Amino acid sequence: MNTDNSSIEAIELRKSFKVKNREGGILAAKKYSQIEAVKDISFTIQKGDIVGFIGSNGAGKSTTIKMLTGILIPDSGSIRINGLDYRKKRREIMMKIGVVFGQRSVLCWDIPVIESFRLFKDMYYIPNEIYNKNMEMFTDILNLQEYMYKPPRLLSLGQRMKADLAAALIYNPEILFLDEPTIGIDVLAKDRIRDFISQINRERHTTVILTTHDVSDIEALCHKMLVIDRGSLLYDGSLEAMKKSYAIQYGNSQGEEEINLEQIIKHIYEGSFL
Amino acid sequence: MKKYVDHVRIGMKEYLVYPSAVWAKLFSKIIYLYLQFCIWSALFASNSMKHPDLNKADTLRYIVVATIVSTVIECNVIEKVNAQIQSGNIATELIRPIGFKRMLLARHLGDTVIKILCYLVPLIVLVKASVSLPLLCFGQIGLGILSVFLAYGIQFLYSLVIGLLAFWLIVTWPINMFFGAIYKLLSGAWIPVTMFPETLNRINIFLPFRAIYAIPVSILTSSMKVIEIWQSIGVQVMWLVILYILVQIIWRVGRNKLVVQGG
Structure with a gap:
């Protein structure tokens, strides 16, 4: 096993939820059904990769990400982050991962953003020099100084997302999980965020796992793809290889022009490719 | 250690974000205290209260001190934990x-620092x-304060137990109200518990x-035998310990049941 170069290893992950179905009002008998959100997924992600993790709504992406970040506990299977297991080394892993949820903020809602940063500085034992260097960098690229002293409730969505991204990177995590980081963000801000992510990846060799519904995010950032559908992994490989095999399957019907990734993804979700 | 101090500081700041809420709360507490005082004075004045163990001074003392102490012991952990589990924002703390x-x-x-x-x-x-009447039993004040600290801990753990039931129930406010x-x-x-009928006690x-x-x-306001005080503290x-163990069990089991709500 090649553990020195793999940053995430998922082995036979499974997670199911019990769902209550109430049909016909409160008095109807309760029925429970088991929904298998993730069934038997295994993959390995190498250090320094940017991996696009895609799937239609409800395919099991979020559940998988939540298991990888230690929020949900898998029913079976195991996860290794830098060779460490959540069951034994939870704290150690948490020191090494950064997470951004596009749909929720990790920042304290009512108090200035900078306070949350100071909290993380102590929580992750960040030395002063690294903290200051990072803050400078965030100021340069993400315009942090514009909204640093405001509480998140007063920020625009774009500012909030940048602040969240900065908060996840202030402690130099080795692995960065981004769950729909560009949802609801305007084109310019999106570009900034993407540039920032690829810069971090280049300079720090941070592994990035990105879920998104925005195809341009994937085109701009990802070297590798994981495609999930109905809880199972459909594809695990490079973006290039995926495009190639699509071109082979669909011949030259697209002509010689560049293959449209959105087209490929549509076909995958419809079940006619992969 | 420093990270916990930061959390204490953030807790303080969050509490002070809306100063008008703090003022409103202070006034409501003053009014509540005044009301309690009036009601119990009136009850004794109307002579409808004849209880062998309690006289007017003792009862008023108890009520006033209980109301004051409640400002410190109060705990909104149930609501906080509930809100986090219900909205799924607990995810951002678990990482x-x-x-x-x-x-x-x-x-x-x-x-609590702010509440104090x-x-x-x-x-x-x-x-x-x-109020001119002496409120505290000065000989017992040290143990009384120790007992308030213990009560603070019990209140916190109790709130945590109820709050964490949201792992199973998602919303616990009905239980919470009950x-x-x-x-x-x-x-x-x-109401002073000494007034309760035997069965309730x-x-x-x-x-x-x-x-x-x-x-x-009781330790703060009524003179008790030393042995009685220590017995009471023993009960606390x-x-x-019981609530601490319960919290650990509920946490262990509940963590596996967690469903992060909303995407």
């Missing part, structure tokens, strides 16, 4: 290299200035509520 329960405690301590400064101190000053009513009655926050022995108000307030320690 931190810090214990969730300890973080809650640190934030709660922050709240903004409610407890003004109320004490106000009562001192307007227990809230029992709690207000049996803890002795509203017997039931109360098996519940933790008494240890939150009745015990510390016992509940602290």
Whole structure:
């Protein structure tokens, strides 16, 4: 096993939820059904990769990400982050991962953003020099100084997302999980965020796992793809290889022009490719 | 250690974000204290209260001290934990290299510091200035304060137990309301427990509520034998241990059940 170069290893992950179905009002008998959100997924992600993790709504992406970040506990299977297991080394892993949820903020809602940063500085034992260097960098690229002293409730969505991204990177995590980081963000801000992510990846060799519904995010950032559908992994490989095999399957019907990734993804979700 | 201090600080700041809310709360507490005082004075004046163990001075003392102490013991951890589990925002706390329960405690301590400064101190000053009757049993004040600390811990753990039930129930406010009513009655926050009928007192022995108000307030206000005081404190320690174990079990089991709501 090649553990020195793999940053995430998922082995036979499974997670199911019990769902209550109430049909016909409160008095109807309760029925429970088991929904298998993730069934038997295994993959390995190498250090320094940017991996696009895609799937239609409800395919099991979020559940998988939540298991990888230690929020949900898998029913079976195991996860290794830098060779460490959540069951034994939870704290150690948490020191090494950064997470951004596009749909929720990790920042304290009512108090200035900078306070949350100071909290993380102590929580992750960040030395002063690294903290200051990072803050400078965030100021340069993400315009942090514009909204640093405001509480998140007063920020625009774009500012909030940048602040969240900065908060996840202030402690130099080795692995960065981004769950729909560009949802609801305007084109310019999106570009900034993407540039920032690829810069971090280049300079720090941070592994990035990105879920998104925005195809341009994937085109701009990802070297590798994981495609999930109905809880199972459909594809695990490079973006290039995926495009190639699509071109082979669909011949030259697209002509010689560049293959449209959105087209490929549509076909995958419809079940006619992969 | 520093990270917990930060959480205490954040707890304080969060509490002070809306100053008008703090003012409103302070006034409501003053009015509530005044109301309690008037009601119990009136009850004794109308002579409808004839209880062998209680006289007017004792009861008023108890009620006033209980109301003042409640400003510190109060705990909104149930609502906080509930809101986090219900909205799924608990996810953002679980990814931190810090214990969730300890973080809650640190934030709660922050709240409490502010509550002491903004409610407890003004109320004490106000009562001192307007009521001539001696409120505390000065010989027992040290143990009384120790007992208040224990009560604070019991209240926190109790709130955590109820709050964490949201792992299974998602919303716990109905239970919370149910227990809230029992709690207000049996803890002795509203009515001195010595007034309870025998059966209620017997039931109360098996519940933790008494240890939150009745015990510390009795130690603070009525002279007791030393052995009695230590027995009461022993009861508090016992509940602290039981609730602590319960929290650990609920956390262990509940963590596996967690469903992060909303995407």
